[in-house]
Every structure is written in structure tokens, then in C-alpha cells.
Amino acid sequence: MLSAPNLLYELPVEVPMLDPFEVLKALHALAAVDEVRAVDVEKFARIIGAPLEEVKEVLAALRRMDYVSFSGGRVYLTEIGIMKISSLFC
Amino acid sequence: MAVLHVAPELEPVKRVGELAGWVRETVQSEGGKVLLLGYEGRRTLDGVEVVGGGAPPRVPVSDVVEEAFMELFTTLAEAPYRLDPSGVEVVEGHEWRGGLVAYVLAKRLGTPFRFSIYTREEERGGWGLVAEAVKSVEAFLEREADEVVERRSGRVSKARPAGRETRRAECEVLHISWEYPPHMVGGLGRAVTSIVHRLSAVARTAVLTIGLPGRVEDEGAGALTVLRVDPFTLRTTGLVSWVYAFNALMLAKALSRGLRPRLLHAHDWLSAPAAVALKHLLRAPLVATIHATEYGRSRGSISTPMQQQIHYWEWRLTYEAWKVFVCSESMKGEVLAAFALPSDKVIVLPNGIDLESFDRHAPAPGERDRYALPWEKIVFFAGRHVYDKGVDVLIEAARVLLSRRGDAKFVVAGDGPMRMHLEWLARSYGLGDKVLFTGRLPDDALYRAMKLADVVVVPSRYEPFGIVALEAMAAAKPVVASRVGGLSEIVVDGETGLLVPPEDPAALASAIERLLDNPGKAREMGLRGRRRVEELYRWDKIVRYMRHVYGRVLEEYAASGWRTLFDSMP
Numbered sequence: 001m002l003s004a005p006n007l008l009y010e011l012p013v014e015v016p017m018l019d020p021f022e023v024l025k026a027l028h029a030l031a032a033v034d035e036v037r038a039v040d041v042e043k044f045a046r047i048i049g050a051p052l053e054e055v056k057e058v059l060a061a062l063r064r065m066d067y068v069s070f071s072g073g074r075v076y077l078t079e080i081g082i083m084k085i086s087s088l089f090c
Numbered sequence: 091m092a093v094l095h096v097a098p099e100l101e102p103v104k105r106v107g108e109l110a111g112w113v114r115e116t117v118q119s120e121g122g123k124v125l126l127l128g129y130e131g132r133r134t135l136d137g138v139e140v141v142g143g144g145a146p147p148r149v150p151v152s153d154v155v156e157e158a159f160m161e162l163f164t165t166l167a168e169a170p171y172r173l174d175p176s177g178v179e180v181v182e183g184h185e186w187r188g189g190l191v192a193y194v195l196a197k198r199l200g201t202p203f204r205f206s207i208y209t210r211e212e213e214r215g216g217w218g219l220v221a222e223a224v225k226s227v228e229a230f231l232e233r234e235a236d237e238v239v240e241r242r243s244g245r246v247s248k249a250r251p252a253g254r255e256t257r258r259a260e261c262e263v264l265h266i267s268w269e270y271p272p273h274m275v276g277g278l279g280r281a282v283t284s285i286v287h288r289l290s291a292v293a294r295t296a297v298l299t300i301g302l303p304g305r306v307e308d309e310g311a312g313a314l315t316v317l318r319v320d321p322f323t324l325r326t327t328g329l330v331s332w333v334y335a336f337n338a339l340m341l342a343k344a345l346s347r348g349l350r351p352r353l354l355h356a357h358d359w360l361s362a363p364a365a366v367a368l369k370h371l372l373r374a375p376l377v378a379t380i381h382a383t384e385y386g387r388s389r390g391s392i393s394t395p396m397q398q399q400i401h402y403w404e405w406r407l408t409y410e411a412w413k414v415f416v417c418s419e420s421m422k423g424e425v426l427a428a429f430a431l432p433s434d435k436v437i438v439l440p441n442g443i444d445l446e447s448f449d450r451h452a453p454a455p456g457e458r459d460r461y462a463l464p465w466e467k468i469v470f471f472a473g474r475h476v477y478d479k480g481v482d483v484l485i486e487a488a489r490v491l492l493s494r495r496g497d498a499k500f501v502v503a504g505d506g507p508m509r510m511h512l513e514w515l516a517r518s519y520g521l522g523d524k525v526l527f528t529g530r531l532p533d534d535a536l537y538r539a540m541k542l543a544d545v546v547v548v549p550s551r552y553e554p555f556g557i558v559a560l561e562a563m564a565a566a567k568p569v570v571a572s573r574v575g576g577l578s579e580i581v582v583d584g585e586t587g588l589l590v591p592p593e594d595p596a597a598l599a600s601a602i603e604r605l606l607d608n609p610g611k612a613r614e615m616g617l618r619g620r621r622r623v624e625e626l627y628r629w630d631k632i633v634r635y636m637r638h639v640y641g642r643v644l645e646e647y648a649a650s651g652w653r654t655l656f657d658s659m660p
Contacts, residue, residue, distance in 0.1 A: 087505065
């Protein structure tokens with residue numbers, strides 16, 4: 001069987017306040033798409049005006065789904081994450 | 091030196107803030123002429139000619155960055171009819187909004203680009219995504235400028251590194267598409283790839299497109315040239331301004347590489363801003379392919395600024411195009427209704443299948459075990475996980491079908507915004523082990539998986555064409571599809587598959603079950619589907635007709651007498 005990421009099982013039952021898709025879109029807008037262009041998580045939370053802990057929680061969930069990756073304290077979209085955003089448009 | 095000033099404000103003609111006065115001082119001291127953004131008129135001010143760049147369309151925007159890009163594309167399409175470029179030796183952009191226009195115009199006119207800064211976003215104290223985007227544009231323009239002048243301090247610097255890109259690229263036909271390998275999202279990229287590969291056998295062809303991080307290099311130099319930009323060069327404020335930003339970069343790249351195509355071919359609104367500007371800047375006829383419309387996706391409800399901008403660019407592209415290709419009769423009706431085009435402007439030309447490539451991918455021994463148990467029959471879906479594709483309807487149908495029998499396995503390939511919801515839905519119905527979400531599959535894996543299926547399902551709510559149905563038919567598989575859009579033209583009900591009403595899980599489940607219960611009939615349908623693809627949907631036939639249309643457009647263009655003020659420029 002394919003090892004499809006069924007990470008929803010690992011997510012908390014409550015829907016987080018911050019929409020994970022909006023977080024992906026914000027990373028996309030900030031061109032955080034590779035290690036060089038990754039954004040500092042604290043700065044990212046300030047830019048989008050969201051509580052740091054909530055941002056960290058959503059980013060952790062997105063990381064489990066392979067949509068984002070971390071480099072130290074900085075975060076960026078993976079290629080899968082980029083394509084997920086692009087898929088809105090066709 | 092004759093300076094062409096490009097400014098968003100100019101005292102007393104157009105004043106928003108202090109910048110208007112500062113620009114006036116600079117213009118008075120340097121002379122030259124002014125291209126004033128967002129201004130309709132023409133006048134002389136202290137002996138300086140002021141030419142309006144044209145009023146942007148009355149389309150709502152979400153922020154100043156989207157507004158600036160709208161202004162950029164409006165001005166570039168208008169400038170060749172308003173501005174005499176003779177004698178211009180340098181193009182000077184005032185602040186970032188003027189800088190964006192000046193940067194592209196300088197490339198068209200072949201002059202140096204000077205960037206004048208009065209205040210930076212950092213000093214203005216902006217905050218959030220808009221401020222980050224503006225800072226990014228400012229930094230980009232400073233990097234790209236031949237000369238940067240900080241007007242308040244008087245500091246002048248030569249910021250542009252040596253070794254600028256001057257190698258010319260040549261082509262007869264330029265395709266402009268946001269999808270092309272490696273940036274492949276849906277069917278559009280595959281269609282463009284198939285077209286340009288066949289076209290380049292008979293005409294020198296170029297593709298202007300975007301890449302992915304680390305994969306933005308240009309390719310080829312002979313019959314087929316691919317020019318890519320990094321779509322993440324600039325920070326933006328959202329999806330629409332991102333599209334505008336990479337269009338501006340594509341435009342600048344085409345101009346800096348000296349492209350002078352005889353004909354432009356743009357695909358969808360995502361390449362429309364660059365295509366429309368290039369049409370006027372280079373005086374080249376434009377044809378367009380509309381693969382889908384926002385009007386169709388939203389069932390005619392265009393309300394948000396994002397939707398209105400997409401709708402505007404779709405309309406603008408079809409308005410500017412000499413001919414508009416659409417992929418089905420259904421799409422022709424949709425495009426005629428959405429954009430009020432004359433019927434003879436719109437040509438139905440279906441998408442095709444590259445059968446030779448498709449046939450090369452055979453499943454490996456044991457590959458079926460990755461998807462299903464030996465006694466399970468595979469019901470296969472491939473597509474983006476968005477509302478229009480009806481994946482949720484398929485999950486509902488799976489629930490109905492699996493309540494009656496346990497030998498079906500639903501394999502759902504793809505990804506998209508609804509994926510988490512769909513996985514939750516399947517799990518909440520207790521179908522966790524009977525619905526497999528594979529995620530996005532590369533083309534070769536997708537084709538192999540499709541060949542392992544017993545039935546392929548296309549449960550779309552909206553489908554301009556339905557390339558997955560065509561691929562399933564190429565794989566000699568029976569198709570169960572919604573009776574919507576292009577699907578009802580591709581799938582012959584009862585012959586190559588079964589058509590069901592959209593959003594009807596019970597009907598979908600019954601149709602799937604009929605085929606699972608009658609494998610002989612299903613096999614016959616699959617074989618008839620394959621023959622239909624071989625007869626009607628081969629790319630070589632489709633591209634041959636496309637070239638015929640190109641020829642007619644070029645004949646009409648030659649007889650048109652169309653001229654611009656930029657014609658004297660090389």
C-alpha cells in the first residue's frame with residue numbers, strides 16, 4: 001500500500017482558530033519557498049498578526065502533511081505546499 | 091540626456107501626497123517628458139510634455155500592490171499609442187510604482203533604467219503583507235536599476251551588476267503559460283507541452299513560463315526555447331498579486347531577451363497581463379486559449395475583488411485576442427455568455443492525448459498491490475481536490491456502494507485545498523480502509539495507476555473539458571462521469587462509459603456498480619473509448635488545425651494597417 005499521509009488522525013479534534021490554508025497562502029505571498037527564503041517563525045506571526053503559539057501549532061500540523069519544512073527557527077513551503085496553492089487556480 | 095519620467099503623481103496635475111511636489115522638482119531640474127500613471131489627459135507643464143498612462147479599469151482591488159500592478163499593465167498596453175519614444179535616452183521611475191513601469195519600458199526601449207527613491211517603505215512604517223511586498227519591490231528595482239538616485243540625500247549609485255542578460259532569443263510563435271514543466275498543476279500544462287513540441291517541428295517556438303524553486307533555468311535555443319522566471323522573485327500580498335508579479339517578470343524577460351514573435355498565444359487569465367502588454371508593446375497579433383473561466387467555476391457569481399480581477403483579465407484576454415480557442419462546445423457557450431464575444435471569434439479545438447507517451451507507461455508486476463487487495467475492484471479518481479471536481483460526491487457514492495458490497499476499493503489521486511476535509515469525511519463514514527488517498531502522483535505513476543483501474547470516475551460539478559476522462563479512454567477503461575461541460579461531449583453514454591447527473595451520489599454508485607457487475611461490457615466500453623481517442627483526440631491533428639488558424643490570423647494582421655508609436659523601435 002502507498003504510505004499516504006493520513007495526518008488528520010494526528011490533528012487535534014478542535015478546529016484551530018487560524019485557517020491552515022491561510023497560513024500556507026501567507027508563506028506563499030512572502031515567497032518563503034526554500035531554505036534561503038525561509039521566514040523566521042516569530043517574524044511570520046507578527047506579519048500575519050496571529051498569536052505565536054497558534055502559528056506554531058498550525059505550522060507543526062502543516063509540517064506533518066509535508067506542506068512546510070523548517071530550517072532552524074525559520075519555515076518555508078515545500079514543493080507540495082507550493083503546488084497545493086497553485087491548484088486553486090485551474 | 092532626454093529623460094522619460096514615469097511617475098505616479100505630479101504636482102499640480104495629480105496629487106496624492108508629498109511625492110507629487112518632489113517629482114515636480116526633479117522634472118523641473120532634469121527636463122524631459124513625463125508618463126503620468128493613472129492619468130487620462132495630455133498637457134504641457136513648464137515646457138515639459140505630460141502624457142497620461144491611462145486610467146486603470148474600474149475593477150476592485152484588495153490592496154495597493156494589486157492596484158500598482160493593474161496600473162503597470164494598463165500603462166504598458168496604452169503607452170505605444172500615447173507616448174512617442176523617439177529621443178528617449180533614459181527611463182526614470184519615481185518611487186516603486188513608477189519604478190515598476192519604468193523598469194519594463196526601459197527594456198522595450200533599450201535604454202538604461204534609473205530608479206528614483208524619495209522614501210522607502212521601511213521609513214513609511216508599513217506593516218504586514220502589503221509592506222513586505224512593497225519592500226520587496228523596492229529592493230528588486232534597486233538591484234535591477236542601472237542607476238539609483240536617492241533624491242533626498244542626492245546620493246547616486248550604480249546598483250546594476252555587470253553582465254546583464256543580452257543574449258537574444260528568437261521565435262515565430264510565443265506561447266505564454268503559467269504551467270509548463272516543472273510547474274505542472276492541471277491539464278493546461280500537459281496541453282501546452284504537447285502543442286509546443288509538435289509546433290516546434292514546423293515553426294520556431296518559444297514558451298514563456300514560470301519555474302519552481304531551484305528549477306528556473308531557460309532551456310533550448312533551436313526550434314523550441316523555454317524562458318522561465320522565478321515566480322517567487324518578489325513578495326506579494328496574495329494569489330492575485332502573485333500572478334501579476336510573475337507576469338511582470340515574464341514580460342521583462344521576453345523584452346530583455348529581444349523576443350519579436352510573429353504571433354502570441356496565451357493560455358488563461360494567468361498569463362493575460364503579460365500577453366496583452368506584449369501584444370501592444372511588440373505589435374504582434376494575439377490568440378488565446380481559455381481552458382476554464384471564473385464565471386463557470388462560480389456558476390456566474392462574480393463578487394469578490396479576486397473574482398472580479400480574474401473575470402476582468404479573462405474578458406480582456408478574449409477581447410484582445412484575434413481568435414479564442416476553447417476545448418468544448420460547452421465551453422464555447424460559457425465563453426460567449428460570460429464575455430459577449432462574437433460567435434465566429436471562438437473556435438472549438440479539443441485537448442488531445444499523446445498516445446505514444448501514454449502507452450509507454452505499463453504497471454510493474456506487483457504494482458496493483460500498492461492500491462488494493464487482490465479481490466478488490468479498483469474505482470479510480472484523479473484530480474485536484476477542489477469543490478468543482480466533486481470528490482466529496484464520490485466519497486458519498488462510495489458510502490452508498492460499500493453499504494451494498496465490500497469488493498470495491500476507491501483510489502483517490504491528487505491533492506488540493508479540500509484534502510483534509512475529504513480524508514475526514516471518508517474516515518467519519520468508516521471508509522478509512524476502503525478509500526485510499528494517494529496524494530499527488532507524477533504523470534507516469536498516474537498513467538500506470540489508471541491502467542490498473544476497473545472503472546475510472548469523473549464526478550465533476552464543473553468541467554470545461556475533462557482530460558482525465560480522455561486519459562481513461564486512452565487506457566481502454568470505462569468511464570463514469572457527470573453529465574456536465576466537456577465530459578458529456580467526450581464520454582458517449584452507454585458506448586464508452588456512463589453519464590450520470592452531477593451531485594447525485596446514488597446515481598454515481600449505481601453506474602459504478604453496473605460496470606463492476608458486468609466486466610465484459612466494461613471492457614468493451616473501454617476498447618470503444620480507446621478507438622474514439624485514436625480517431626478524434628490526437629495532438630498532431632489538433633496542432634495541424636491550430637496552425638491553420640495561426641495562418642489565417644497572420645493574413646488578417648498583415649492586411650490590418652495596425653500601427654503604434656513604438657514601431658520605429660527595433
